[in-house]
Amino acid sequence: MxxxxxxxxxxxxxxxxxxxxxxxxxxxxxxxxxxxxxxxxxxxxxxxxxxxxxxxxxxxxxxxxxxxxxxxxxxxxxxxxxxxxEKDIWKVVKQIVKERKKRELEPMLSLLDKLEEVEGDKRDKNVKAFIDTVSGIRKLGKQADKTLDLMIKAEENWFVSNMVKLFK
Amino acid sequence: MxxxxxxxxxxxxxxxxxxxxxxxxxxxxxxxxxxxxxxxxxxxxxxxxxxxxxxxxxxxxxxxxxxxxxxxxxxxxxxxxxxxxEKDIWKVVKQIVKERKKRELEPMLSLLDKLEEVEGDKRDKNVKAFIDTVSGIRKLGKQADKTLDLMIKAEENWFVSNMVKLFK
DNA sequence: CTGTATTTTCAAAATATTTTGAAAGTTATC
DNA sequence: GATAACTTTCAAAATATTTTGAAAATACAG
The missing domain is CATH 1.10.10.10 (Winged helix-like DNA-binding domain superfamily/Winged helix DNA-binding domain)
Structure with missing residues (x-):
């Protein structure tokens, strides 16, 4: 070509x-x-x-x-x-992650914090289902947030080699 | 609320x-x-x-x-x-990752494989810049592909605890 | 300053996407 | 196999997004 x-x-x-x-x-x-x-x-x-x-x-x-x-x-x-x-693709990816985290993940997490405190009896299955869903998303979201912070600060070699180690 | x-x-x-x-x-x-x-x-x-x-x-x-x-x-x-x-958020995330990987990442990687074989003298700076960009994206994309495969197969606990270990 | 090159703005036009709703299709029941 | 309950389809309408291009703004050079 x-x-x-x-x-x-x-x-x-x-x-x-x-x-x-x-x-x-x-x-x-x-x-x-x-x-x-x-x-x-x-x-x-x-x-x-x-x-x-x-x-x-x-x-x-x-x-x-x-x-x-x-x-x-x-x-x-x-x-x-x-x-x-910027030509360094690792930097490009980190920059995109950083921005999307700030623009999307963080606002979503603060909303979920509020929503988890919904009033109501947890024995009501609608309340329970709502809280379970929200807190499930929040928990995973918080973890993602931390992992992405780590990634944003990381050098490519360090991050990739740690990922590779997971395969052992 | x-x-x-x-x-x-x-x-x-x-x-x-x-x-x-x-x-x-x-x-x-x-x-x-x-x-x-x-x-x-x-x-x-x-x-x-x-x-x-x-x-x-x-x-x-x-x-x-x-x-x-x-x-x-x-x-x-x-x-x-x-x-x-599906209410298990970890499963939801894995399912979305699996689909997007199949629909977007994999086709992109096979295109990049082809594009990296472009004809032309690598001493031409346009050719060099093109190949460097494409191979940089391809390399990182391949790594992402592997990591996502691992994630798709993983149990939430296993994956999260491995992520947490990176913080040590 | 003045004239010119260059960049920015933004209303209107073009395009793309989403939504509607009614008709056609399907399936279950008697 | 007729009827009714329900689901699917899809062309047209509504809405949202992107693009254009010309006018306004800005920056520079003499």
Whole structure:
């Protein structure tokens, strides 16, 4: 397979992949494009490569910056802004985990804390089922939260080798 | 907080949570409703509780069954079909992981295998950047794949206690 | 300052997804 | 095998999301 075709396939499937994870196609494609480009690109480069409008590129680049996956690069002597993606995939994964944990897991856990204190007689099977479900989710969620914290702080080698040890 | 309000909140936030994970709101809400109900429910029960149409309930229930999260229950002497969700959260998580791994991770890994064999001189920095990115993702993806396999087979206690050990 | 290059914004248009509801299909009962 | 109870389907409508593009804002160079 030629590089051009391989790049296209990578970008397109990274885009499709993203949509399964609540990320819009263009955002995922821009990320993919920046990942496989050794040098930073401008908004115009991205518009041209992906055939999307300026506004679209601008908004999604901003979002990628919010996620901490892309950074603005200013090249000396150049007026335009360039953009470049973090290339170390372990860092990328950690950054995504960190953000989603903050945006989704943590708020969910604090809600569950409140919900577990629901009023009512635990001998009522509706109350019992509710509390059991909520506390089951909360317990597992708390564990996940801790494990992810560990992962976020970890070096790739340390984490992977610990995971591998579990297979022994 | 009263049970009624707590149930509402749980259902609504489980729905919002789902939308961040590529699951539609109604599907997540039906799942939530079944999780907190001690007894199985009919399509009509669900329609009434969530205020959604029959067709919508029917389609999303089917999807939940495909995901292995809900099962049809036939009560003796009853004509209607009842539905009930798996209540063990560890099993629920494993089931979701198993399905998403099959639907998303595995196809991605086989694509990456192909893409890594792209033609071209590795001294060309575009070729090099492409291969480096693809092989980085592939390597980490393969590791995730193995770890998830382990998790899918594991008992909750075994898995959690191994995770806890990492903290020592 | 002034003019120009560049970036940002955002209302409207395009597209995609979800929901509805009525009709068709199925299954059980008598 | 006719009727009634229930389930499934799916085209059309409603809703939500994404994209566009042109105007406004900003930044820079002379």
């Amino acid at each position: 030629k590089l051009t075709e391989a790049r296209q396939q990578f970008i397109s499937s990274w885009g499709a992949f993203g949509t399964h994870w609540g990320i819009n196609r263009t955002m995922a494609q821009i990320h993919a494009l920046l990942l496989i480009n050794p040098d930073p690109l401008t908004q115009d480069d991205i518009m041209e490569e992906l055939n999307v409008s300026r506004g679209n590129v601008n908004m999604n680049i901003r979002e990628l910056i919010n996620w901490g996956l892309v950074e603005r690069v200013l090249l000396p002597g150049e007026r335009k802004e360039y953009f470049s993606a | 009263k049970l009624t309000e707590a149930r509402q909140q749980f259902i609504s936030s489980w729905g919002a949570f789902g939308t961040h994970w590529g699951i539609n709101r109604t599907m997540a809400q039906i799942h939530a409703l079944l999780l907190i109900n001690p007894d199985p429910l009919t399509q009509d029960d669900i329609m009434e509780e969530l205020n959604v149409s029959r067709g919508n309930v029917n389609m999303n229930i089917r999807e939940l069954i495909n995901w292995g999260l809900v099962e049809r229950v036939l009560l003796p002497g009853e004509r209607k079909e009842y539905f009930s969700a």
